[in-house]
Amino acid sequence: MPVLLAPDQAPALHDLLAQAGAFDLDCRIVARPGRPDPVIRGLGSLLKAGPGEISFLSNPKLSHQLEGCAAAAVIMTSESHELIQCGDPSYCIVLCSQPYLVYALLAQWFDRHRVARIPAGVHATAVVAATAHIGDDVGIGPHCVIEDGARIGPGSRLGAGCFVGARSIVGAQCLLYPRVTLYHGVALGDRAIIHSGAVLGADGFGFAPDPRARDGAWAKIAQLGGVSVGDDVEIGANTTIDRGAIEDTVIGDGVKLDNQIMIAHNVKIGEHTAMAACVGIAGSTTIGRRCTIGGASMISGHLVLADDVHISGGTAVTSNVDKPGRYTGVYPFAEHTQWQRNAAVVSQLSQLRRRLRLLEKKERPD
Numbered sequence: 001m002p003v004l005l006a007p008d009q010a011p012a013l014h015d016l017l018a019q020a021g022a023f024d025l026d027c028r029i030v031a032r033p034g035r036p037d038p039v040i041r042g043l044g045s046l047l048k049a050g051p052g053e054i055s056f057l058s059n060p061k062l063s064h065q066l067e068g069c070a071a072a073a074v075i076m077t078s079e080s081h082e083l084i085q086c087g088d089p090s091y092c093i094v095l096c097s098q099p100y101l102v103y104a105l106l107a108q109w110f111d112r113h114r115v116a117r118i119p120a121g122v123h124a125t126a127v128v129a130a131t132a133h134i135g136d137d138v139g140i141g142p143h144c145v146i147e148d149g150a151r152i153g154p155g156s157r158l159g160a161g162c163f164v165g166a167r168s169i170v171g172a173q174c175l176l177y178p179r180v181t182l183y184h185g186v187a188l189g190d191r192a193i194i195h196s197g198a199v200l201g202a203d204g205f206g207f208a209p210d211p212r213a214r215d216g217a218w219a220k221i222a223q224l225g226g227v228s229v230g231d232d233v234e235i236g237a238n239t240t241i242d243r244g245a246i247e248d249t250v251i252g253d254g255v256k257l258d259n260q261i262m263i264a265h266n267v268k269i270g271e272h273t274a275m276a277a278c279v280g281i282a283g284s285t286t287i288g289r290r291c292t293i294g295g296a297s298m299i300s301g302h303l304v305l306a307d308d309v310h311i312s313g314g315t316a317v318t319s320n321v322d323k324p325g326r327y328t329g330v331y332p333f334a335e336h337t338q339w340q341r342n343a344a345v346v347s348q349l350s351q352l353r354r355r356l357r358l359l360e361k362k363e364r365p366d
Contacts, residue, residue: 004041004042004052004053005041005042005110005113005114006041007039007041009113010039010040010041010052011039011040012037012038012039012040013029013037013038013039013040013054013072013073013092013094014029014037016040016054016106016109017029017094017102017106019109020102020105020106020108020109021105022094022096022102022105022106025096025097025098025101025102025105026096026097027075027094027095027096027102028094028095028096029092029093029094029095030081030092030093030094030095032092035092037092038052038072038073038092039052039072040052040053040054040072040073041053042054042110043055043103043106043107043110044071046062046065046066046069046071046074047065047069049069049070049071049072050070050071051070051071051072052072053071053072054071054072054073054074054075054094054106055069055071055073055074055075056074056075056076056099056100056102056103057074057075057076057080057099058076058077058099058100058103060077060079060080060083060084063080063083063084066084066089069089069090069091070090070091071091072091072092073091073092073093073094074089074091074092074093074094075094075095075096075099075102075103076093076094076095076096076099077095077096077097077099078095078097081093081095117139117157118139118140118141118157118158118159119139120137120138120139121139121140122134122138122140123140123141123142123143123144125142125143126140126141126142126143126144126145126146127144127145127146128140128144128146129146129147129148129149129150130148131148131149132146132147132148132149132150132151132152132164133150133151133152134146134152135151135152135153135154135155135156135172136154136155137154137155138152138153138154138155138156138157138158139156139157139158140152140158140162141157141158141159141160141161141162141178142160142161143160143161144158144160144161144162144163144164145162145163145164146164147163147164147165147166147167147168147184148166148167149166149167150164150165150166150167150168150169150170151168151169151170152164152170153169153170153171153172153173153174153190154172154173155172155173156170156171156172156173156174156175156176157174157175157176158170158176158180159176159177159178159179159180159196160178160179161178161179162176162178162179162180162181162182163180163181163182164182165182165183165184165185165186165201166184166185167184167185168182168183168184168185168186168187168188168201169186169187169188170182170188170192171187171188171189171190171191171192171231172190172191173190173191174188174190174191174192174193174194175192175193175194176192176194177193177194177195177196177237178196179196179197180194180195180196180197180198180200181198181199181200181201182200182201183199183200183201183202183227183243184201184226185201185225185226185227185243186200186201186226186227186229186243187226187227187228187229188200188229188233189229189230189231189232189233189253190231190232191231191232192229192231192232192233192234192235193233193234193235194234194235195234195235195236195237195239195259196237196238197237197238198235198236198237198238198239198240198241199239199240199241200227200229200235200240200241201226201227201241201242201243202240202242202243203223203242203243203265204223204242204243204244204245204249204264204265204266204283205242205264205265205283206220206221206223206245206265206283207219207220207221208221221245223242223243223244223245223265224244224245224246225243225244225245225246225247225248225249225265225266226243226244226248226249227241227242227243227244227248227249227250227251228248228249228250228251229241229251230251230252230253230254230255230271231253231254232253232254233251233252233253233254233255233256233257234255234256234257235251235257236257236258236259236260236261236277237259237260238259238260239257239258239259239260239261239262239263240261240262240263241263242263242264242265242283243265244265244266245265245266245283246266247266249263249264249265249266249267249268250267250268250269251263251269252268252269252270252271252272252273252289253271253272254271254272255269255270255271255272255273255274256272256273256274256275257274257275258275258276258277258278258279258295259277259278260277260278261275261277261278261279261280261281262279262280262281263281264281264282264283264284264285264301265283265284266283266284267281267283267284267285267286267287268285268286268287269287270286270287270288270289270290270291270307271289271290272289272290273287273288273289273290273291273292273293274291274292274293275292275293276293276294276295276296276313277295277296278295278296279293279294279295279296279297279298279299280297280298280299281299282299282300282301282302283301283302284301284302285299285300285301285302285303285304285305286303286304286305287299287305287309288304288305288306288307288308288309289307289308290307290308291305291307291308291309291310291311292310292311293311294311294312294313294314294315295313295314296313296314297311297312297313297314297315297316297317298315298316298317299311299317300316300317300318300319303317303318303319303320303321304320304321304322305317305320305321306321306322306323306324307324308324308325309321309323309324309325309327310325310326310327311326311327311328312326312327312328312329312330313330314330315327315328315329315330316329317329
């Protein structure tokens with residue numbers, strides 16, 4: 001059940017849209033003569049929104065859900081409005097060209113106002129090195145550790161149990177949820193959101209064979225680089241980003257990473273790329289700007305993906321992708337015995353191709 005604001009904290013519709021920045025997106029409220037501006041306490045779906053909630057219609061095919069809608073207001077496009085106009089609806093109508101984006105802005109507004117903010121100041125149980133620099137209006141929660149030379153930018157908030165290693169930097173207005181770990185030499189830009197359990201700056205997986213050892217031992221390659229994260233980046237829960245071997249692992253501005261993603265050492269991710277959960281990227285791969293990587297995709301090391309590349313979920317990428325577009329490499333699932341038979345055929349394709357060429361050659365007229 002969604003959390004509603006208390007009545008004395010809830011704004012009127014016009015004020016809500018203004019505070020959320022929705023009027024910058026050509027929003028306008030359809031006038032309802034004789035009716036007051038409704039007070040909005042929360043967000044809801046078309047089917048379940050109550051009298052104090054605002055909902056949205058981004059797909060005209062779902063307009064039937066407006067029948068009996070009890071929301072106080074509904075965001076929709078002018079095209080949707082023309083299709084569904086009938087009588088005088090009980091809800092207020094907000095017209096705009098991008099209902100889903102306006103919904104996102106409103107969701108951000110409600111999230112800021114319903115979640116208890118970590119208060120400014122350093123909790124008594126936190127450990128902050130004398131050489132660390134803490135900016136103005138910073139909140140550091142219980143049992144946090146801030147090591148020597150670390151810098152926390154103004155307005156940032158660190159939840160309980162966060163660790164910021166030596167010489168690491170947290171930019172301005174960042175939010176680190178509880179138990180985020182930044183090893184030494186990690187730099188976050190401004191307005192980063194890092195969710196619980198994320199680890200930035202662990203060693204990359206670097207080992208060299210050691211012929212001196214009889215049992216095939218490995219010599220560890222010290223990882224001397226760091227992790228550099230741009231502005232407005234969000235990193236999901238339990239996602240890990242390894243430090244570079246020599247140069248930094250780089251996450252560009254506006255990148256959005258889901259939960260449980262693995263990014264290896266020396267990877268470079270371009271601006272505004274987004275990745276769904278459980279993606280794995282091997283070392284020294286470069287991914288361009290505005291790419292999307294579907295869940296559970298695997299990308300091999302030392303590859304280059306161009307800008308505007310879109311990888312479908314579950315796809316294994318094993319070579320460079322030079323052109324923008326959507327790429328899919330998912331082998332369809334089937335009942336297990338049928339899958340075994342299909343896999344046996346696939347494994348023999350090269351032999352079947354050779355036999356077919358021989359037959360064609362025999363049948364070719366002299």
